[in-house]
Amino acid sequence: MRIEWPLIYKWNIEMAVYTCNDMVHDCRARRPEGWRHFIAEYLPFCRAVILHYLPERGDDPNSLPALMAIFSRSGCTVFEVSGIATEREFLLGLRDMVIEQFAPRVQNRPAPEPALLTGVPALERQIGWLEAMGYDEHASARMLNLDHKTVAAVRAKLNAALQGAGLSCIVLPAAGPGCASARTLADYSDGRLVWQTRQKVERHLCECWRCVDLFCRLRESDFLMSRRQPLKPAEVENIYEAMDIKPPPAGFWRKVFSAGWS
Numbered sequence: 001m002r003i004e005w006p007l008i009y010k011w012n013i014e015m016a017v018y019t020c021n022d023m024v025h026d027c028r029a030r031r032p033e034g035w036r037h038f039i040a041e042y043l044p045f046c047r048a049v050i051l052h053y054l055p056e057r058g059d060d061p062n063s064l065p066a067l068m069a070i071f072s073r074s075g076c077t078v079f080e081v082s083g084i085a086t087e088r089e090f091l092l093g094l095r096d097m098v099i100e101q102f103a104p105r106v107q108n109r110p111a112p113e114p115a116l117l118t119g120v121p122a123l124e125r126q127i128g129w130l131e132a133m134g135y136d137e138h139a140s141a142r143m144l145n146l147d148h149k150t151v152a153a154v155r156a157k158l159n160a161a162l163q164g165a166g167l168s169c170i171v172l173p174a175a176g177p178g179c180a181s182a183r184t185l186a187d188y189s190d191g192r193l194v195w196q197t198r199q200k201v202e203r204h205l206c207e208c209w210r211c212v213d214l215f216c217r218l219r220e221s222d223f224l225m226s227r228r229q230p231l232k233p234a235e236v237e238n239i240y241e242a243m244d245i246k247p248p249p250a251g252f253w254r255k256v257f258s259a260g261w262s
């Protein structure tokens, strides 16, 4: 019995280094391997976004094909990123585009920040904002790595201060000179910032709802990616057919056993 290790090694390397950025590049170049990866990894994320913001469309068999028709259009902004985009930056763009297609109401916020919220700490703002985004205390607790009882207590305090007004009325300002990029907030979220920068970001999060919103959307994207469910084989086949994409080559282990063992 013999196995061709160099072949396995080659496949492993190919599988390991295919990044989100490679996928974006391949999709833009209309290569099927890019679309197959997108359909397997990121279309389930799109469905998780739909299920949260517009649950009645979650089981609609036309939702995902309709999205794919938009994504596969030449010049689709999700794939037109300049430079190297991280997966989180890609997910943010994807999430916003899905919401724009299915639930544009989420981005309409008609009033300024209530004065009662002045001085509210950054973490409490995040808890309040996730509530405004429609997450229950358990989901918010998971996104912010907190105990759900803490989340519930902060929510009660904020709601008492707001006297039932809710945070969803706040107008999000445009990015200002002190605002953080998605990458900086992702590093803040992962604890990768040096102390001084971390302090600066934390102070800014106490006064800028635009950055609180961006931070919460980053945490939301991580959360929805971790909870996404794979598409059913029939759903994938329908999308392949609509996009004229051939199914992927035979599975990895089938290749190994058919080519390597003797």
Ligand SMILES: [Zn+2]
Pocket (backbone or CB within 6 Å): 175, 176, 178, 179, 180, 204, 208, 209, 210, 211
């Ligand atoms: Zn800001």
